[in-house]
Amino acid sequence: MREAATGAGQWPTAEVARMAGITARTLRHYDRIGLLPPARVAPNGYRYYGEQQLLRLQQILVLRALGVGLPEIGRILTDQVDELAALRGHHRRLLAERDRLDALAATVARTIAELDRSRKDGTPMTMINRPENLFEGVQPAVYRASLSDFPELAEAVEQRTAAMDPAEVEAGQRERTALMIRLAEHLAAGSPADADGVQAEIDGQYRSLAALRAVGAEEFRAIGRSCVDNEQWRAAYESIAPGLAAYQRDAIEAYASQRLT
Numbered sequence: 001m002r003e004a005a006t007g008a009g010q011w012p013t014a015e016v017a018r019m020a021g022i023t024a025r026t027l028r029h030y031d032r033i034g035l036l037p038p039a040r041v042a043p044n045g046y047r048y049y050g051e052q053q054l055l056r057l058q059q060i061l062v063l064r065a066l067g068v069g070l071p072e073i074g075r076i077l078t079d080q081v082d083e084l085a086a087l088r089g090h091h092r093r094l095l096a097e098r099d100r101l102d103a104l105a106a107t108v109a110r111t112i113a114e115l116d117r118s119r120k121d122g123t124p125m126t127m128i129n130r131p132e133n134l135f136e137g138v139q140p141a142v143y144r145a146s147l148s149d150f151p152e153l154a155e156a157v158e159q160r161t162a163a164m165d166p167a168e169v170e171a172g173q174r175e176r177t178a179l180m181i182r183l184a185e186h187l188a189a190g191s192p193a194d195a196d197g198v199q200a201e202i203d204g205q206y207r208s209l210a211a212l213r214a215v216g217a218e219e220f221r222a223i224g225r226s227c228v229d230n231e232q233w234r235a236a237y238e239s240i241a242p243g244l245a246a247y248q249r250d251a252i253e254a255y256a257s258q259r260l261t
Contacts (some may be wrong), residue, residue, distance in 0.1 A: 009051055010040075010048045010049065010050050011040060011048065011049050011050075011051055011054075012028050012047070012048055012049075013028070013038075013046070013047045013049075014045060016049045016053075016054070016057070017124070018055055019054075020061060022061070024169060026151050027047070028047075029151035029152065030057075030060065030151075031047065033074075033155075034069065034074070034076050034080055035060065035070060035073065035077075036053060036056055036057055036060060037053075039052070039053055046169040056077065059073075059077060059086065059087075059090065060073055060077070062090045062093075062094065063090070065094075066090075066093050066094070070151075070155055074167065108166075125214060133242065150219070150222070150223065150226075151211070152213065153164075153212065153215070153219075153223075156212040156213045179201060179204070179205070179235060180236070180240050180244065181198070181240060182201055183198065183201055183244060183247060183248060183251070184217070184240045184244050186201075186247075187241055187243060187244055187247045188199045188241065193250035193251040193253075193254050194251070194254035198251050199251065199254065199255055200259075201251075202251050202252055202254075202255040203255065203259075205252075206220060206259075206260075209223075215259075216260065217256040217260035217261050218256075220252060220255070220256050220260060221252065221253055221256045223252065224248065224249040224250075224252030224253055224256070225249055227245045227246075227248045227249045227252075228245045228246055228249050233245065
């Protein structure tokens with residue numbers, strides 16, 4: 001049963017989720033960890049949010065888009081006194097993020113140009129020789145932010161990353177890059193998504209996630225679909241090879257069907 005709208009100035013969970021472009025599950029998670037309690041909870045258990053909660057949610061989502069972890073967001077929102085000053089600070093960070101995205105767009109444009117040239121004349125891609133170039137403008141925080149539809153997993157990733165030194169974080173980023181390139185090589189070779197070599201790569205991905213927290217078949221499938229549905233993930237995969245996002249999704253689907261059910 002859907003939550004019904006209530007009086008002026010209050011919105012049910014489903015409506016807030018629709019307006020904010022997030023899931024009701026994410027809102028419930030924010031409530032559970034004390035980051036965004038609703039304005040009130042009706043006797044039937046339905047949550048309702050007022051204008052104050054919407055303003056707080058805006059700040060949460062802005063900070064999440066900037067790669068700030070949920071524990072740090074909680075501290076920021078607890079410590080802030082002047083909402084206007086806080087918004088001005090967020091605005092400055094958004095401008096910096098715009099510059100980062102401009103750098104990312106330039107990186108993707110260079111990759112497209114190199115792929116096009118390589119396919120036409122058969123010359124190797126120089127960016128692949130230095131795979132870190134593929135991710136100029138992409139910070140590890142972007143990957144955590146892209147897990148917004150999987151809040152428990154995102155929190156586990158944040159806790160793990162917080163315990164890592166910069167060298168370990170960079171090593172993890174390079175391994176993600178290397179994995180995507182290996183999958184692109186399988187795709188270019190015409191290997192089906194359920195081929196043994198492809199599935200070995202997916203098994204490594206799954207084991208990395210399972211080391212953080214239990215991940216069932218349906219959640220792993222949902223993560224696979226996000227490779228296509230999530231704009232940030234899709235752009236990262238497609239910057240390496242057209243069709244790679246769907247290839248990753250299909251490979252995860254095959255893995256979940258064969259090994260997790």
